[in-house]
Amino acid sequence: MRTTESEEEPAFQEPETEEEPAYDPWVDDTPLRYRNLSEIYASCHSCIVEPENFDEAAQDEAWKKEIENEMNMIEKNQTWELVNRPFNKPIIGVKWVYKTKLNLDGSVQKHKARLVAKGYA
Structure with missing residues (x-):
């Protein structure tokens, strides 16, 4: 049986066009920024060392000032009072916690010393 040209399939078919991919929030298309090692080292010029105990903090004037400020606030707020040991x-012991707060550029904003109760004891 013979078919006419209009009934025959065309020899070449155009490929179907793909739709645009949907936005994927898990894909980050932000271009990466590369920096020289000298730039990285320049931003790491300081090393912040916080005291691990009271003896270390007592050797630094900035930390001694913060310890005094914390003790003044405890007395002012009447947070607790020192009493004789009940037998x-x-x-419940206490310990000092030291933190150094930094600015965005890495410089020291302030030192914080807090006297906290060992509530787990």
């Missing part, structure tokens, strides 16, 4: 009660 029939467990003792």
